[in-house]
Amino acid sequence: MSSLKELSKLLGVSISTVSKALNDAKDISENTKIRVRELAEAMNYQPNKMGAGLRNKKSKTIGVIIPDILNSFFAEVLFGIEKKCSQKGYDTLVCISNELSKNEAEKVRLLKSGSVDGFLISLAAQTLKKGDITHIKSNIDPQKLVLFDRLSDQINCDKVGVDDQKITYQVTKQLIEKGYKKIAFISSIHHLSLGKQRRKGYLKALNEFSIPNENTLELSLESRATMHKYLNDWVQKNRIDAVIAADNSSGIMFQNCLLTQNSRKAKKVMVIGFSNDKNALLTFPKMNYIDQNAGLIGEKAAELLIKRLESETKNLPFVDVKIDAKVIFFE
Amino acid sequence: MSSLKELSKLLGVSISTVSKALNDAKDISENTKIRVRELAEAMNYQPNKMGAGLRNKKSKTIGVIIPDILNSFFAEVLFGIEKKCSQKGYDTLVCISNELSKNEAEKVRLLKSGSVDGFLISLAAQTLKKGDITHIKSNIDPQKLVLFDRLSDQINCDKVGVDDQKITYQVTKQLIEKGYKKIAFISSIHHLSLGKQRRKGYLKALNEFSIPNENTLELSLESRATMHKYLNDWVQKNRIDAVIAADNSSGIMFQNCLLTQNSRKAKKVMVIGFSNDKNALLTFPKMNYIDQNAGLIGEKAAELLIKRLESETKNLPFVDVKIDAKVIFFE
């Protein structure tokens, strides 16, 4: 790789002249600038990140820690992060915690080795469960940290999340306004706070329209195996006209379940899944779904972090952004 | 962040002594080593990657360029890469080309700024289509490059791919041996070399068992919209007992299609999709599928690269590894 030194030798000028010329400093003659730039171009010169980083105490690199890359939600968030960082001239160093606190702590340690300017983290399930976030708090300056999706009240920093309650509230409301009478809510994640919030929003909407709870139906299904059996029985017995699924899988399973029913009525049930573009494409007929805008979450998180990193005025107040989901209706 | 300098001051020894002690050099007394290590531990000292990198001309970072993170295949490969790199003490700098040559070239340029020791690349669709790989060839030393999945004959370097023909050959053979008589092959990617290879393998197996081609059925379906219509007609008319799908989507769509059929016979058709664990879980009943072992592809690619980067003897012959797929039968 060519360096400033090399260029300076070939041009017969000093290293600092070359450096200044490339940085378009005002105390360098237009003539030299042109000569320098031309050679740099010809030599395919690329500034060495480590040299610059060492000097500026900035690596122009952002460390990302996600719990699970195989979860398409996080893959999509990562897409948004990479997009925004790339736009702003930052590299993204990606780490995966595999939902384990121990890994998370280890990744933080690694990334802290002077190699990243800031952190974008979605906390591991284990970390949230244990409620122990010391490995984050005691190692990362909150001015250099943005949490997304998996947040913690124990950390005071910028946060980007989704308003789970609002999402299902809005969808339920929309369905009611469209004239659906018996709207069910199915979920295989009742035990997660995520599932609870989504259920809350659903109930809130029903309540607002004075739809009695006894007309609503809920299923708590732990295992995939029992799920389908329950669903089959349930679909047979009840005469629902719409279903909101609280998670990725239950919606799709429910729809597949409907397909195995012979009754026309059953097939006409409005199903709303919780998904994203990729998974939605796999169902037929295309399932209506709530898209969490995962990409936007990533973009927003990256934007907030970079803004703070590059801001002159320190100690801006921390913000807590909620990204709105969108509902995609095919019917 | 604490530095060697800081530690040396606190301990009253020189910077080089601290450095050597931490690197367990043999010319440092055991006593000092202990003192140094203890303080380093207490101060939570982490060596600065950029300092070390500048000095050693090594960043211990690997640049990864994938065409599409939203494709679960690549997400899975990335998982394998991160796993292996992490094991070996390397960070992974992730870039996404979005299937565009221009982006690919730009990412190569960025990563080359002294920040990565080597490259793991899966070529963009556009690059393969155009057949122009100068942005790779003229910028990356093949000793620091491993291509995976999306390969090119024009580049002489380590490669990790899948033997697409072999996969469908083996599966078809297995089905024949299990007694299936009329095995169909459906695909929505006939136009891709990938699709062609998979079809070849299928035909090869039929041929080997002298199963006439006229007994086989093939569908070329371009759009999702027409696909289902064709499939419906086709399933009605033909009495196939097994189907091998050449791609992610067609298998799932086919299975959903079967579910809408009333005939018992139709429902008993053996369907084999081309998928991975994540997507397979979304179908009911669980669909049999060919798993490409994407994670292994990533791990192997990373392993090859790191091996080469750390090898004393340069110019080892390039290898061309094929990762075997596995078939998951639920029925």
Added chain:
DNA sequence: TTGTATGCGTTATCAT
């Protein structure tokens, strides 16, 4: 307008 000197954090070589 250009050049010199310094330091970022690390390690390796060469004194002491």
Added chain:
DNA sequence: ATGATAACGCATACAA
């Protein structure tokens, strides 16, 4: 056994 010094590539304060 320990320390002083130089160098990696870059940017900048300061000198010329």
